[in-house]
Amino acid sequence: MPDMPPVSLTERRKNETRLDIARTAAALFVADGLRATRAEDIARAAGVAPRTFYRYFPTKEESVAPLFAAGAQQWAEAVRGAPAELSVPDALRHAVRDALGVETAGAVESLDWVRSLLRMSVESAALRAVWADACHASEQTLLTVLGERAGAAHSLDLRLAAAVASAAVRVGVESWAVESWAVGDAAPGGREGAGPAALAERCLGALDAFPWP
Numbered sequence: 001m002p003d004m005p006p007v008s009l010t011e012r013r014k015n016e017t018r019l020d021i022a023r024t025a026a027a028l029f030v031a032d033g034l035r036a037t038r039a040e041d042i043a044r045a046a047g048v049a050p051r052t053f054y055r056y057f058p059t060k061e062e063s064v065a066p067l068f069a070a071g072a073q074q075w076a077e078a079v080r081g082a083p084a085e086l087s088v089p090d091a092l093r094h095a096v097r098d099a100l101g102v103e104t105a106g107a108v109e110s111l112d113w114v115r116s117l118l119r120m121s122v123e124s125a126a127l128r129a130v131w132a133d134a135c136h137a138s139e140q141t142l143l144t145v146l147g148e149r150a151g152a153a154h155s156l157d158l159r160l161a162a163a164v165a166s167a168a169v170r171v172g173v174e175s176w177a178v179e180s181w182a183v184g185d186a187a188p189g190g191r192e193g194a195g196p197a198a199l200a201e202r203c204l205g206a207l208d209a210f211p212w213p
Helices: 010-031 039-046 051-058 061-080 088-100 105-121 125-150 156-182 196-205
Strands: none
Touching: 010 039, 010 051, 010 061, 010 105, 039 051, 061 088, 061 105, 061 125, 061 156, 088 125, 088 156, 088 196, 105 125, 105 156, 125 156, 156 196
16 A cells, blocks of 8 residues: 555644644533534633634535544554454454554544434434444444455445445444433543443344455
8 A cells, every 4th residue: 555645734634623623612511411502612621713614614514524524534444454354244343452442642522522422313313414424434444454455446245245344333332322421420531341442343243254355
């Protein structure tokens, strides 16, 4: 795989601004509620002008897209980083444990934001659309990664493999987000066997009979 060109300082700063706005938006959504929070409130709290906010995000719901995207892309990239000798199913499981395991402060924060936002998305079609876009982007990354591992073009089988694996992990994460709130589980990792990694891995287990490329 060819090396990616370095990211310019300007792009890094833009990405940092986008992420700062996203974290600010998520905090306000949790504190004040999605409906009560305006884009102008997010801009003020993030220390940017409203016109700057709208230059980055067309709606208040889309302002949390970087948080969804970071988590969704992290697991697809973890598949890329899995040991080359692993089969596709084992590489997927390895990636789930690596990306969704709660072992660092950063992972705890990321999962906590995602859980809160997914809980809100139950009652917000706009927020569900932002999550769906992030999952679709992750699926496309995974398709590329599986193609690299299989040394194959993007065939129908490969596209299906990426789609079913992405759906399995998405269902695991969504189930954890909703069910952990329902039982009042405050820990981002969830109860034993009910955390995001465990549930996602369980969903992947249902795909063992799939004819992986």
